[in-house]
Amino acid sequence: MTADRRATRQQRVASLRHGTVVDHLSPGMALKALEMLGVPSEGAALLGIHLTSEKMGRKDILKLENVEISAEQIEKLALFGPNASVVFIRDYEVVRKVQVELPDRIHGVLRCRNPSCITNHDRVPTYFDVTQRAPTMVRCAHCERRMGEHEFELL
Amino acid sequence: MTETWTDAERELANRMRGADIISVRQFTAPDLGTLLQIVERFETVTSPVLQGKVLGALFFEPSTRTRLSFESAMVRLGGGCIGFADAGISSAAKGESLPDTIRIVESYCDIIVIRHPREGAGRAAADAAEKPVINGGDGSNQHPTQTLLDLYTIRRRMGTVAGLRVGFVGDLKYGRAAHSLIEALAMLGNELVLVSPESLRLPPRQREDLDALGGVWSETPDLASVVPGLDVLYVTRIQRERFGDPLDYERVKDVYQVDEATIAPSRDGLIVMHPLPRVLEIHPSVDASPKAAYFEQAANGVTVRKTLLSLLLGVTP
Numbered sequence: 001m002t003a004d005r006r007a008t009r010q011q012r013v014a015s016l017r018h019g020t021v022v023d024h025l026s027p028g029m030a031l032k033a034l035e036m037l038g039v040p041s042e043g044a045a046l047l048g049i050h051l052t053s054e055k056m057g058r059k060d061i062l063k064l065e066n067v068e069i070s071a072e073q074i075e076k077l078a079l080f081g082p083n084a085s086v087v088f089i090r091d092y093e094v095v096r097k098v099q100v101e102l103p104d105r106i107h108g109v110l111r112c113r114n115p116s117c118i119t120n121h122d123r124v125p126t127y128f129d130v131t132q133r134a135p136t137m138v139r140c141a142h143c144e145r146r147m148g149e150h151e152f153e154l155l
Numbered sequence: 156m157t158e159t160w161t162d163a164e165r166e167l168a169n170r171m172r173g174a175d176i177i178s179v180r181q182f183t184a185p186d187l188g189t190l191l192q193i194v195e196r197f198e199t200v201t202s203p204v205l206q207g208k209v210l211g212a213l214f215f216e217p218s219t220r221t222r223l224s225f226e227s228a229m230v231r232l233g234g235g236c237i238g239f240a241d242a243g244i245s246s247a248a249k250g251e252s253l254p255d256t257i258r259i260v261e262s263y264c265d266i267i268v269i270r271h272p273r274e275g276a277g278r279a280a281a282d283a284a285e286k287p288v289i290n291g292g293d294g295s296n297q298h299p300t301q302t303l304l305d306l307y308t309i310r311r312r313m314g315t316v317a318g319l320r321v322g323f324v325g326d327l328k329y330g331r332a333a334h335s336l337i338e339a340l341a342m343l344g345n346e347l348v349l350v351s352p353e354s355l356r357l358p359p360r361q362r363e364d365l366d367a368l369g370g371v372w373s374e375t376p377d378l379a380s381v382v383p384g385l386d387v388l389y390v391t392r393i394q395r396e397r398f399g400d401p402l403d404y405e406r407v408k409d410v411y412q413v414d415e416a417t418i419a420p421s422r423d424g425l426i427v428m429h430p431l432p433r434v435l436e437i438h439p440s441v442d443a444s445p446k447a448a449y450f451e452q453a454a455n456g457v458t459v460r461k462t463l464l465s466l467l468l469g470v471t472p
């Protein structure tokens with residue numbers, strides 16, 4: 001790679017040498033996505049909140065240094081942006097790009113906001129059915145309460 | 156009797172064998188119609204088709220009538236019942252998880268009915284159990300056998316549910332029986348008229364669900380103006396324990412007392428329903444009217460539960 005090309009790539013991924021970039025998160029969702037993925041133990045986390053986006057108007061972006069997130073985590077990320085994409089970076093190179101896909105049912109990520117829900121009182125794992133996409137709405141399979149993405153709370 | 160079952164009835168019965176009854180949401184509109192047809196067939200079933208089968212009735216909160224209704228249904232079909240009617244005597248009081256309790260109890264019985272104060276307990280029990288589970292009421296969420304017996308009562312009295320205009324009056328904010336029936340009727344395409352004081356209107360969550368189902372509904376605090384246009388009037392109790400401030404309760408407790416004068420301008424065929432127990436909402440003078448259908452609801456409840464117990468256990472007469 002020429003020094004020029006390297007410089008361009010460095011700019012595009014804000015100097016991430018190794019790591020993961022999660023782009024096109026719904027505006028305001030980067031903090032929750034970081035909460036779910038966890039702060040890298042050996043690297044930095046960069047958050048962009050309410051950035052202007054041609055595609056979305058506003059978007060959030062999350063960059064994690066020295067971390068490659070798992071397929072399971074990618075699936076869960078769809079909760080925080082149905083159009084999000086995940087880019088893996090090694091040595092400033094994009095080695096893989098994945099478009100997230102929201103499954104019909106989400107197991108074991110979200111807490112139900114209904115204080116009377118059995119999942120908040122007993123050893124019962126939560127799962128939610130996706131009832132609407134963009135904006136995302138889910139329904140607790142237990143108490144049947146609906147939640148929008150800004151009500152999401154992680155377990 | 157078996158030979159006269161329609162293909163749709165047979166197909167639904169096959170699908171319900173070994174299944175759970177957790178929420179009225181699990182049924183499609185055509186399935187609800189077919190299920191009510193099957194319930195009608197069970198009106199005349201008195202043979203001990205469930206002999207040797209055991210119902211485990213787990214009542215983590217008291218509900219004497221629901222429990223007696225399930226037990227009656229089971230016993231009338233020749234089956235037996237075990238269970239408890241008070242969470243204080245169950246292992247839950249010792250901190251055992253609900254899934255563990257269910258796994259133990261299902262080794263003692265063939266089918267389980269669970270009543271629990273927490274919303275979603277029916278689903279949690281069904282997920283833990285291999286055997287069929289019926290939700291007998293989970294907090295303020297669902298009580299599907301109540302909804303089915305309400306639908307069956309309408310069908311039995313009116314000949315059909317389709318096309319009827321159904322009014323609900325009273326506490327539409329907290330009343331679980333009303334919420335589930337409203338949702339089921341919206342799914343079936345019925346027109347709904349919701350009558351309540353401002354403070355007890357249908358909550359936003361239920362309104363959204365109604366709209367999502369494409370329901371046709373209107374709202375008014377004025378009962379008298381809507382009575383003449385109704386086919387069914389479903390009355391609910393305004394519960395004192397729901398009000399933080401006793402004054403708020405006093406303000407609304409007897410705004411709608413249905414008496415003979417209330418229903419005098421109605422259509423001849425109107426039926427008045429109530430999930431019972433009633434307090435002041437329906438004057439006893441209505442009891443003798445041919446329009447009163449609320450005591451039939453209890454009787455129909457046993458027929459509905461006989462049907463469900465048999466279908467889930469895979470026994471069709």
Ligand SMILES: [Zn+2]
Nearest residue numbers: 112117140143
């Ligand atoms: Zn819940």
